[in-house]
Structure formats: structure tokens, C-alpha cells
Amino acid sequence: xxxxxxxxxxxxxxxxxxxxxxxxxxxxxxxxxxxxxxxxxxxxxxxxxxxxxxxxxxxxxxxxxxxxxxxxxxxxxxxxxxxxxxxxxxxxxxxxxxxxxxxxxxxxxxxxxxxxxxxxxxxxxxxxxxxxxxxxxxxxxxxxxxxxxxxxxxxxxxxxxxxxxxxxxxxxxxxxxxxxxxxxxxxxxxxxxxxxxxxxxxxxxxxxxxxxxxxxxxxxxxxxxxxxxxxxxxxxxxxxxxxxxxxxxxxxxxxxxxxxxxxxxxxxxxxxxxxxxxxxxxxxxxxxxxxxxxxxxxxxxxxxxxxxxxxxxxxxxxxxxxxxxxxxxxxxxxxxxxxxxxxx
Numbered sequence: 001x002x003x004x005x006x007x008x009x010x011x012x013x014x015x016x017x018x019x020x021x022x023x024x025x026x027x028x029x030x031x032x033x034x035x036x037x038x039x040x041x042x043x044x045x046x047x048x049x050x051x052x053x054x055x056x057x058x059x060x061x062x063x064x065x066x067x068x069x070x071x072x073x074x075x076x077x078x079x080x081x082x083x084x085x086x087x088x089x090x091x092x093x094x095x096x097x098x099x100x101x102x103x104x105x106x107x108x109x110x111x112x113x114x115x116x117x118x119x120x121x122x123x124x125x126x127x128x129x130x131x132x133x134x135x136x137x138x139x140x141x142x143x144x145x146x147x148x149x150x151x152x153x154x155x156x157x158x159x160x161x162x163x164x165x166x167x168x169x170x171x172x173x174x175x176x177x178x179x180x181x182x183x184x185x186x187x188x189x190x191x192x193x194x195x196x197x198x199x200x201x202x203x204x205x206x207x208x209x210x211x212x213x214x215x216x217x218x219x220x221x222x223x224x225x226x227x228x229x230x231x232x233x234x235x236x237x238x239x240x241x242x243x244x245x246x247x248x249x250x251x252x253x254x255x256x257x258x259x260x261x262x263x264x265x266x267x268x269x270x271x272x273x274x275x276x277x278x279x280x281x282x283x284x285x286x287x288x289x290x291x292x293x294x295x296x297x298x299x300x301x302x303x304x305x306x307x308x309x310x311x312x313x314x315x316x317x318x319x320x321x322x323x324x325x326x327x328x329x330x331x332x333x334x335x336x337x338x339x340x341x342x343x344x
Contacts, residue, residue: 045075053079056099057092063099073107081129097131105134112138117149124156128163136164143168148177155187162192170199174208185214194224201232209241216247220254230255234263242272249278258282261290268294273303280306284313292323299327 053076055061066072080096100108111123112135127135139160148154154177161169173188189197200207200215207215216236219229233255236248249267252258267279280298283291295317298310314320 041071042075042078045072046079049075050079053083057083057095058087060091060095068103068107070107073104076104077107077126081126084129093131097133100130100132101134108132108135109138117153120149121153121156124153124160127160128156133164136160140165140168143172146177151178151184154178155184158188159191162188162196169196173211174206180210180214182210182214182217185211186218189215189218197222197224201229204232204236213243213247216244216251219251220247225255230257230259234259237263237267242275246272246274246278249275249282253278253281256285258286261286261288261294265290265294268297273301273306276301276303276306277309280309280313283310284316287317291317292320295320296323296327299324 049066052064052066056063057080066076076099080100084093084096108123108126111119114120114123123132123135124139126132127139139157142148143157143161148157158169158172161172169192176184197215197218200211204212204215216233219225219233230252233248233252236244239245239248258264261283264279264282267275270276270279276298280295283295283298292314295310295314298306299314301307301310311324314324
């Protein structure tokens with residue numbers, strides 16, 4: 001009797017599990033078909049109305065009335081992004097943004113309030129591309145209430161804040177609600193106005209250490225630096241933080257200029273071979289006499305990477321190849337003598 005009850009219980013459990021699996025399977029099929037159906041409707045709408053939207057966005061002709069089902073709004077959204085990103089014209093962006101504000105506000109607000117993160121990410125990207133300013137207050141509220149979601153969502157919201165609310169953006173850069181590393185800071189610095197970099201330069205000492213390091217790392221790739229950046233980098237050469245000194249040297253190397261070679265003399269004998277390597281790299285564009293002296297010393301460095309870079313830098317300087325040959329001859333002359341001394 002007990003065995004029959006156990007078997008009956010197992011059968012019931014298996015039946016329930018099978019029912020649940022079937023429900024999940026059929027729901028997945030339903031979602032797939034629904035998505036395919038929506039995709040087809042969106043494509044059909046784009047093909048049938050492409051001329052109307054071209055006339056409106058590009059030629060600025062009046063737009064005839066269009067129905068506004070969810071799929072059609074999604075199609076219009078796709079059309080807007082395509083035109084704005086490919087043609088990159090201010091008037092097209094303005095027309096798309098104006099139409100969205102007048103006719104698609106509820107559509108985008110609903111997406112921003114969605115429980116589905118992919119939908120929220122989608123509308124945040126649209127806010128940046130189409131300049132959907134009517135969404136900005138809602139995004140600012142989410143940031144102020146710390147409803148930031150994942151790191152990807154948070155970064156997109158901060159990009160919106162950088163564009164429309166400078167103080168809010170800076171507050172989050174100083175005290176991010178999630179942990180930021182170089183990659184997160186680099187993404188933000190790459191997608192904001194240059195005026196923010198000028199601000200970080202002028203307020204460098206106030207920045208949190210991770211932002212300092214990321215800003216210097218980003219400066220190595222920034223091609224829009226003015227001479228005041230060099231002044232900051234050279235001031236940082238006396239920092240007690242090795243990470244700051246290394247990044248400052250790397251930024252100077254990328255900048256391609258220095259104020260005076262004497263500022264770099266201490267790095268010839270640095271305990272860190274990375275600093276000596278970067279000095280050798282910087283001296284490639286310094287034609288002062290001391291530059292040759294330092295490079296000759298670095299040619300005899302204990303680290304092979306430093307010696308190699310010193311040789312490469314000498315080759316880039318006037319008469320550098322002559323000096324390089326002299327150093328090589330000197331080494332060849334010293335080596336046999338040293339070997340004889342050692343054998344004694």
C-alpha cells in the first residue's frame with residue numbers, strides 16, 4: 001500500500017513537471033511567433049512608407065497622417081535612427097526629435113518604465129541619438145533616487161545627464177553609485193563634451209583616485225589637448241603615486257612635446273623600469289643636448305626594453321645613429337676587457 005502511494009505521488013509530481021515544461025515550451029513558441037509577427041509588420045510598414053518619411057525628414061515636406069499602433073511606432077523609431085545616424089544632419093535630427101515629442105511621448109515613456117532592462121537600454125540609447133529631451137526629467141529622477149539598474153544602464157543614464165545636467169553628472173562622477181574601473185570611466189570620457197575634460201584638468205586634485213588614473217589614461221588617446229594639459233602632466237611627475245607618474249609620462253609621450261628636458265632628469269635613475277622606458281620614449285622628440293646624454297645612459301640600462309627603446313629614440317633624432325654607433329662600439333670595447341678581468 002505504501003509503495004502504491006509513493007508511486008502515485010511520483011506520478012503526480014512528474015505530471016505537474018511535464019505540464020510546467022509544456023507551458024514553458026508553448027509560451028516560448030508563442031513569444032517567438034509574436035516577435036516574428038511584429039518584426040514582419042515593422043518591415044512592411046518601413047517598405048510601404050519609406051517615401052513619406054524621406055519627404056518629411058530630408059525634403060521637409062508635410063507628412064500625411066499615420067496610424068500609431070505599437071508596431072508602427074517601433075517602425076518609425078527605426079526609420080528615425082537610420083536617417084539620423086547615416087545622414088548626420090542637424091535639420092533631420094530636429095524633425096525626428098520634434099515628431100517624437102509630439103506623437104511618440106507615451107511610447108517612449110512606457111519603454112523607460114518597463115521592467116525589461118533591454119527595453120530600458122533601448123530607450124536610453126534613443127534618448128541620446130534622437131535627443132528626446134522630454135525623457136530627461138524622468139532619467140534625472142531615476143539617478144537622484146538611485147534607481148540605476150545594471151552598470152550598462154547606469155552608464156547610459158550618465159551620458160544623458162552629461163548632455164543635459166552638468167551638476168548631476170559631475171556628482172555621480174565624483175561618487176558613482178556603482179564601482180567604476182578604467183573601462184567605465186573611459187567609456188564616459190569618450191562620449192561627453194571636451195569641456196568636461198577641461199574641468200577635470202582644472203580640478204584634478206579634487207578627483208577621486210580612480211577617476212584621476214582613468215582621466216590620465218584617457219588623455220593618452222585624446223587628440224584635442226591644449227598646452228595647459230602639458231603643464232598638468234609635468235606637475236604630476238613629482239606625485240608620490242607611481243600610477244599617476246606612469247600615466248602622466250605616458251600622456252606626455254602621446255602629447256609629443258615637453259617644456260624642458262631637465263624636468264625629466266630624475267627618471268633616468270628611476271627605480272621603476274617602466275618610468276625609464278617611458279622617458280626613453282619621450283626623448284625621441286626632444287632635440288636638446290641633455291636628451292642625447294640621457295639616452296646614452298639608458299642605452300646601458302639593466303632592462304632590455306629600456307635599452308631597445310633608447311636605441312629607437314636615438315634613431316629618430318638628428319645624428320642619433322652616429323651616437324648609437326659610438327655606444328655600440330664602446331660596449332664592444334668594454335665587453336672583452338670585462339671578460340679578461342673576470343677570468344683573472
